[in-house]
Amino acid sequence: MSSSSSSSAVNDYLRDEDLTQETRDLISSFPSEKGLLVSQLYQFQGRWHTQALLQGLLVCQKHFEAKYSDIILVTNPKSGTTWLKALVFSLINRHKFPVYAGGNHPLLVTNPHLLVPFLEGVYYESPDFDFSKLPPPRVMNTHIPLLSLPESVKSSSSVEAFCEGNFIGGPFRDHVLEYWYASLENPNKVLFVTYEGLKKQTGDTIKRIAEFLGCGFIGEEEVRGIVKLCSFESLSSLQVNREGKLPNGMETKAFFRKGDVGGWGDTLSESLAEKIDRTIEEKFRGSGLKFSC
Numbered sequence: 001m002s003s004s005s006s007s008s009a010v011n012d013y014l015r016d017e018d019l020t021q022e023t024r025d026l027i028s029s030f031p032s033e034k035g036l037l038v039s040q041l042y043q044f045q046g047r048w049h050t051q052a053l054l055q056g057l058l059v060c061q062k063h064f065e066a067k068y069s070d071i072i073l074v075t076n077p078k079s080g081t082t083w084l085k086a087l088v089f090s091l092i093n094r095h096k097f098p099v100y101a102g103g104n105h106p107l108l109v110t111n112p113h114l115l116v117p118f119l120e121g122v123y124y125e126s127p128d129f130d131f132s133k134l135p136p137p138r139v140m141n142t143h144i145p146l147l148s149l150p151e152s153v154k155s156s157s158s159v160e161a162f163c164e165g166n167f168i169g170g171p172f173r174d175h176v177l178e179y180w181y182a183s184l185e186n187p188n189k190v191l192f193v194t195y196e197g198l199k200k201q202t203g204d205t206i207k208r209i210a211e212f213l214g215c216g217f218i219g220e221e222e223v224r225g226i227v228k229l230c231s232f233e234s235l236s237s238l239q240v241n242r243e244g245k246l247p248n249g250m251e252t253k254a255f256f257r258k259g260d261v262g263g264w265g266d267t268l269s270e271s272l273a274e275k276i277d278r279t280i281e282e283k284f285r286g287s288g289l290k291f292s293c
Contacts, residue, residue, distance in 0.1 A: 013121060014038050016051040020127075023055040030054075045148045047175070056124030057144055063127075064119070066152040069137040071213060073116065074179060077143060080195040085112040085141060086230040091210050092139055094218070099225035107229060111240055116141050125247070146178040158189070173283040180289045202227050 031043040041048045075081040119142040183192035
């Protein structure tokens with residue numbers, strides 16, 4: 001790993017300097033294992049978390065109150081989160097910020113992660129942050145598993161859009177299946193979107209998301225405009241996404257790799273990929289959930 005990639009991976013959510021004593025006392029009783037990017041991972045409600053994000057999760061469970069109009073994007077890191085944030089932000093604000101607004105569109109000058117707050121990240125960095133002051137509809141992102149979501153989210157009619165991927169809060173397969181079954185049981189509340197599907201049928205998927213979010217009629221020309229505005233080529237070429245860091249210490253360029261399906265081929269051997277495929281296929285058997293490139 002080069003020094004540049006290493007520095008981009010070390011952000012606030014991988015540190016433990018700012019943990020409260022209450023969190024330290026609480027997690028001391030949790031099962032723990034050595035991590036790859038952090039010294040320790042802690043298991044809470046069946047999922048593994050860094051100390052920082054576990055603190056944010058616990059504060060979120062305690063204080064976050066969902067509203068009927070909330071839009072919560074539940075993703076795994078490196079599964080198209082940045083793209084999904086850009087797409088949903090542009091859809092929700094399509095009248096306030098038309099895609100043909102030229103250089104005035106926020107996505108052209110602001111990183112998507114600053115436009116759509118990361119729920120447990122905000123609560124880690126600012127435990128007293130008041131989400132109730134955000135104007136509706138509140139658009140937020142989280143990596144919190146279904147089991148660990150605040151009760152107000154699980155019992156409300158919040159809108160949740162999902163994409164799949166592997167992340168530090170695994171097991172991956174359980175995280176995905178929980179939300180997959182939730183989408184089958186509550187299709188009016190939960191929309192499940194895969195990165196592969198979004199790449200293969202971008203326009204149609206955007207229409208599905210727009211309909212699900214209640215954005216009203218969206219024409220073909222506007223769809224093409226949103227696709228272009230939020231494309232990997234467009235976002236990754238902007239200075240705001242190529243230089244500098246977010247407040248949490250993450251380099252903005254770290255969110256843009258290749259934007260292709262099957263990027264695992266650059267990092268996994270064929271034998272390891274086959275082993276993972278067999279494990280996932282066995283776990284997903286009978287669920288009706290399939291991923292296709």
